Amino acid sequence: MAELLLWQWSTAVQISSAALVAIFFVAFRRSTGRREVVWWMCAWLANGLALLVTWMFWFWQPQGLLVPTLQAAYTLCKSAFVAAMVVGAWVFARNRVERPLTLALVLPPLLLTFLGGWWVQSIPQLGMLQASVIALALSSGALICWTAPGRGLLWLGIGFLLRALLAAAEFAAYAWSATAEPGSLPSYVGIFLASHSSFDTGAEWVIALGAVLAVSHRNHAELDASHAELHQAHEALKRVAERDPLTGIYNRRMLPQLIERVRQHGARLLFFDLDDFKAINDSLGHDIGDACLRRFAQALQSNFGEATGVVRYAGDEFVVLLPDTLSSDVASRLDHLRDDLAANDVGVPGIGFSVGDTPIEPGDSPERALLRADKLMYLDKAERRRVPRSATVSPIRPPRVEPPKAG
Numbered sequence: 001m002a003e004l005l006l007w008q009w010s011t012a013v014q015i016s017s018a019a020l021v022a023i024f025f026v027a028f029r030r031s032t033g034r035r036e037v038v039w040w041m042c043a044w045l046a047n048g049l050a051l052l053v054t055w056m057f058w059f060w061q062p063q064g065l066l067v068p069t070l071q072a073a074y075t076l077c078k079s080a081f082v083a084a085m086v087v088g089a090w091v092f093a094r095n096r097v098e099r100p101l102t103l104a105l106v107l108p109p110l111l112l113t114f115l116g117g118w119w120v121q122s123i124p125q126l127g128m129l130q131a132s133v134i135a136l137a138l139s140s141g142a143l144i145c146w147t148a149p150g151r152g153l154l155w156l157g158i159g160f161l162l163r164a165l166l167a168a169a170e171f172a173a174y175a176w177s178a179t180a181e182p183g184s185l186p187s188y189v190g191i192f193l194a195s196h197s198s199f200d201t202g203a204e205w206v207i208a209l210g211a212v213l214a215v216s217h218r219n220h221a222e223l224d225a226s227h228a229e230l231h232q233a234h235e236a237l238k239r240v241a242e243r244d245p246l247t248g249i250y251n252r253r254m255l256p257q258l259i260e261r262v263r264q265h266g267a268r269l270l271f272f273d274l275d276d277f278k279a280i281n282d283s284l285g286h287d288i289g290d291a292c293l294r295r296f297a298q299a300l301q302s303n304f305g306e307a308t309g310v311v312r313y314a315g316d317e318f319v320v321l322l323p324d325t326l327s328s329d330v331a332s333r334l335d336h337l338r339d340d341l342a343a344n345d346v347g348v349p350g351i352g353f354s355v356g357d358t359p360i361e362p363g364d365s366p367e368r369a370l371l372r373a374d375k376l377m378y379l380d381k382a383e384r385r386r387v388p389r390s391a392t393v394s395p396i397r398p399p400r401v402e403p404p405k406a407g
């Protein structure tokens with residue numbers, strides 16, 4: 001009598017727990033919107049259905065043909081539960097659905113357990129059939145989880161293994177009770193059989209927890225990946241917005257921001273324009289013209305390396321913003337720059353330039369400072385025009401073309 005009460009109590013625990021988990025999974029599927037969760041949602045609905053059949057056994061006390069019908073329905077639902085749990089883990093681990101293979105794996109065992117449920121003659125036989133299906137299916141489920149890449153399915157695998165071990169113990173207990181002489185079955189076996197549903201409930205909660213953790217792990221991984229992608233896209237966009245594609249230095253759009261940055265502590269603005277650049281383009285071609293622009297930008301960067309900004313303003317015009325702390329030796333830096341650029345470089349002719357140098361006054365607008373520096377640059381250019389170019393810069397000559405090597 002006490003055993004019957006225990007059996008009814010633990011089965012009631014499992015029924016209410018399975019119903020709650022089934023409701024939870026329906027809500028979980030809706031809130032996450034993940035397709036992979038559909039298998040687990042169906043699994044818990046099937047589990048709920050299996051336990052509903054148990055209720056019918058209690059209240060209905062079926063007779064005749066209804067007995068094998070309900071037995072077969074129970075084994076079918078219970079096997080559908082473990083099959084859907086395992087297939088869900090498999091689909092989740094591989095991140096895709098291989099439908100024909102899934103059906104080939106699931107349908108034959110379902111059919112067999114349905115027929116087996118129809119055929120068995122006693123509760124111990126029914127228990128052995130069901131326990132063996134659960135133990136086999138869930139231990140292979142645990143293997144699937146633990147061999148999946150990453151550790152996202154670790155807890156689901158633990159839940160599967162716990163439930164599989166319980167099923168193996170239930171199989172042994174049912175086998176013992178089926179073969180034991182009347183009255184010789186140890187009482188703890190009877191108590192275990194009466195209460196195993198409560199243990200099953202605990203293991204099933206671990207399975208449910210494992211499924212939730214798997215989804216949350218995957219959501220995190222996907223969020224991280226999309227965050228990294230966004231960060232890369234943001235960096236690329238920032239580069240396009242801030243940098244000049246030919247030389248890699250800041251473009252004109254950044255100038256107001258850079259001026260704003262340096263002017264609080266006082267700074268100078270140097271406006272550069274290449275001399276006779278059009279002639280380089282016209283005589284040597286635009287590729288060499290481009291190489292000259294790159295060479296000039298590099299020379300500015302290496303000569304004014306500490307400067308807050310080296311900017312390509314337009315065509316062959318460049319701006320350097322130099323904090324006051326570094327501007328004491330502007331003249332010697334400019335001389336050094338001229339020396340650097342005067343000689344031919346590999347395939348690139350010597351480059352001359354004019355420059356306007358002006359302090360950025362407090363309260364100066366960027367436009368006013370630029371205008372002043374531009375005017376000073378033109379004065380410098382006019383001055384330099386009076387000096388023959390060949391006196392300061394190597395004559396423009398086409399780059400030397402190496403003869404092809406023999407062989």
Ligand SMILES: Nc1nc2c(ncn2[C@@H]2O[C@H](COP(=O)(O)OP(=O)(O)OP(=O)(O)O)[C@@H](O)[C@H]2O)c(=O)[nH]1
Pocket residue numbers: 246273274275276277278279281285286287288289290293314315316
């Ligand atoms: N190769 C190349 N040429 C460019 C680029 N942007 C502008 N230019 C050329 O740069 C030249 C600028 O010429 P200007 O500044 O008008 O004249 P300049 O020959 O330098 O003469 P001065 O400034 O008076 O010394 C034009 O021929 C433009 O076509 C570019 O990205 N690449």
